[in-house]
Amino acid sequence: MMAKVLINGRAEQQLSAADRGLSYGDGLFETIQIASGTALLWDAHMLRMQRGAARLKIPFDASLRALFHQDFLSLLQSSSTNAVLKLTLTRGVGMRGYKPDPQATITRISSLTALPDFTDQQRHGITVRLCRLQLARQSVLAGVKHLNRLEQVLARSEWDDPDITEGIVCDTEGKLIEGTMSNLFWVANGILYTPDLTYSGVEGVIRNALISQCRQQSLCEVRTASYELSQLLVADEIFVCNSVINILPVVTLIVDDAAPKAEVYQVGPITRALQKMLHNLYLKDAPH
């Protein structure tokens, strides 16, 4: 399946070279899983984009939300479609200079691509490695899924081995933050841990859903704070999650590329319970 693209609702593949999304990464994006024609956790994705837009002072209102939804329906091949829907919002075309033009019209890009199959990794787990790159601490942008993603590009370019699915990144103070494309969780003594994202990282829709569902369903205690790598190393279970991969158990963690030995983990009962919980949450999600 080639990407199908809509730019401002029109079937086009190209946009202006003067778009501030290109000039400055001045925008946001969402990556949404489409399962049997349903955009999973649509409301949560729209809410995150709206919050990000508020942070960047990019206009976002109910009509924009409706237009993105219209794009989705128009891109949808059939009610049995499984796919990845990517929605991008930029501040629009601008003149040279950082100052946002209040008269500018935002740019809306919606595209549909094939959903990769992660069934095997969801079942048997993956290998991850610790990245050398450390994320900068910037509370003004932390949590937001914006278009300034050079840190992720550099972290992901550290390895080529196709057997390594993800890289774990810490911040410049050495605190655990997330994966290059996912959020990080681990279990120790029956408690679920995930790093606080006040200073770095992206607040994943799946991350937030897991935290709130765990609390609502009293499935297990969840703690979010600032953690060191040493705490991850002694975990009973580790997993990473995002809207496309869902929950991938980590069975091997390579801390030092040069060292022959890697930490090995089990796919534990809490990871399995959360995979099931996420599956049920998806089933409950109203069709869109």
Place this chain on the structure above:
Amino acid sequence: MMAKVLINGRAEQQLSAADRGLSYGDGLFETIQIASGTALLWDAHMLRMQRGAARLKIPFDASLRALFHQDFLSLLQSSSTNAVLKLTLTRGVGMRGYKPDPQATITRISSLTALPDFTDQQRHGITVRLCRLQLARQSVLAGVKHLNRLEQVLARSEWDDPDITEGIVCDTEGKLIEGTMSNLFWVANGILYTPDLTYSGVEGVIRNALISQCRQQSLCEVRTASYELSQLLVADEIFVCNSVINILPVVTLIVDDAAPKAEVYQVGPITRALQKMLHNLYLKDAPH
């Protein structure tokens, strides 16, 4: 003068919505002053882009440099043209996912716009203010003129007053770094100071030229280190610089928007000497 644009050497205004420059800000740019048909400090701009490309592992070789130069000649209206030439280099079109595709072909964008007239501000000085936004510390990206510029967008959106030309930004540890679009210098007791850019900021071509020329010509002692705002406040002279504005003396510094009083500075002898030195450096610059 409307922008004239070349994309990969062709007169086009649009590029692929799947370009990684848009998706991730995965690229670099240069802003070059064209005076009477000459691209000022061309070699220094090309060298900076080459170094940035090495940092981001984007291919950059002599043939790319030649292609950018060919773009410039083709955009040039006449040998008497004064303009701003913006050159952008991205990693090119990519699939979804942060991992750079080694097979990807880079995207080259060259555009020519009108040169704003800063004569009056160069002569009489400008008003600047201190920004609330603090720059993150990221040594891997510091110095590089990359396309991840949300911090500059947010800093520049802090004020609307057209009488304020520039904003000064510190890093998250409160150290002085630069202006939103310029580098920062000041003079105290005959010594020229400018912040070290190991952790944040853009290494301006004019900044580096001023530092090296001052040292070569023994015009004055130059110090680059980590400095506090308090040191700027007691300066004898302050100026900001970049390739379009050249050197703009700062005569008013607003530290607190809410406070009625502002620090006032003179346009001093060292600032004037450096303006003259930069002018002479431009004259020496071989025509391109």
